[in-house]
Amino acid sequence: MDTRPIGVFDSGLGGLTVVKQLKALLPSEQIVYFGDTARVPYGTRSRSTLMTYAGQDSGFLLRQGVKLIVAACGTISSTVDDSFIRALPVPYCGVIEHTAAAAAAATRVGKVGIIGTTATVNSGSFARAIHRCDPKVTAVARACPLFVPLVENGYIRPNDPVTTLVAQDYLSFIREKRVDTLILGCTHFPILAPVISRVLGDGVTLIDPGVYTARQVAQILNEQHLAAPYRGDGQPADAYYITDQSDFQSVASIFMGDAFCGQVQTVDVNDL
């Protein structure tokens, strides 16, 4: 049993879709979230910039005394390498491995589509992870960079005409390649699942990384005896840190719905 919080970080607030799944699966765990809203978006940054940011963001969480670090960001998870993960003094969990395994298990036709930011797609991280799970499954990927600002600007209704038009453009490759499973490889994208489902029809299973990342976290906590005990009314509040005072409450409600509950504090990005 370990009462220390789980640390979750993301470029901005998209990682809250992962927090939502963590809280649903592991209600006894306290969350410390770090969203780098002063430097969002990460998806178009270079590798060296991303490695610097990942080090600063995880360093902040470690100073908060976390027992495990979740990179709730497809871009960061696709960028950090083994040496980064080995250097951390606590277990690490990205959004790639369990998500890729779930997609490889879900496809009946042996073809998985991947959508994400430019950095995530260029990294080939999901495709490699799928290949490790099942070399017979083929993967096709498409960067969908405009989905992130569409979500953050509230173009999220299932029948939104702008988002539908963009989705039809981005997702035409899914139809052409006849995949039956699609990884939503950016933490913003589950918000657009209704639009994506409408564009693709019922024949394509959508894989939400938050769901499988939460399961991977649960597995690590069990294996390493790090799970928190049930604390009832004594459960400490979650803490949310952001680097820019954006309109957190309204954006948080886009990502987490009613699941959001906790204190929000601003951190100076120059102190990271």
Added chain:
Amino acid sequence: MDTRPIGVFDSGLGGLTVVKQLKALLPSEQIVYFGDTARVPYGTRSRSTLMTYAGQDSGFLLRQGVKLIVAACGTISSTVDDSFIRALPVPYCGVIEHTAAAAAAATRVGKVGIIGTTATVNSGSFARAIHRCDPKVTAVARACPLFVPLVENGYIRPNDPVTTLVAQDYLSFIREKRVDTLILGCTHFPILAPVISRVLGDGVTLIDPGVYTARQVAQILNEQHLAAPYRGDGQPADAYYITDQSDFQSVASIFMGDAFCGQVQTVDVNDL
């Protein structure tokens, strides 16, 4: 006569639309451009973050020995205050004053529309500047945050269906308010002038801040005897500094067309 370069900075590469106008009007001037591509976009950041970034960005230009600083960014120009400008050891020029004066002079019906990022519109900077020029002119403003990622992702054709749909949504207030003049209050927006013109029709005059900012720079150089002499073949090359190795050449061609010519170097954002 002063051979030192003009320093131009922006959150990213949108300021290149201002550089294009500077080079057309002042071909003897050398330009040093700083684009903070590691921290773009600025338009949704808080005031305190923006003030920090403006200080770092202009400090970098001053270390390059510039004779004048242009904030080629609607967001920064709307955020910095008199104390910031007075603290600079060289003249400063933002994109607000001359642009607002041009719009106030252009309107025949006494109504000017303003579009920009969320930060620019919330600041009220253009509206105040218009009021200073002519208190009888009324101004209406609308944030168009999605225009920036649309430009950066190449949705810039005059008949692009996605950008047209977004523009119809954003610009409906222009029709309702019956303005006849519209300030493109973000340096990205002149790229979308053909789409905006198609949506609004010929009855609305579009005001490109780059044009009027270049005229203001020319005026400052003349008044303060800072203009560069004609140097013919001895004209030094322009220098472009960015904080993240984005796909500079292709994006620069979106903003500047064939006018781009110079060396590009990357600066570590942690050294600012």
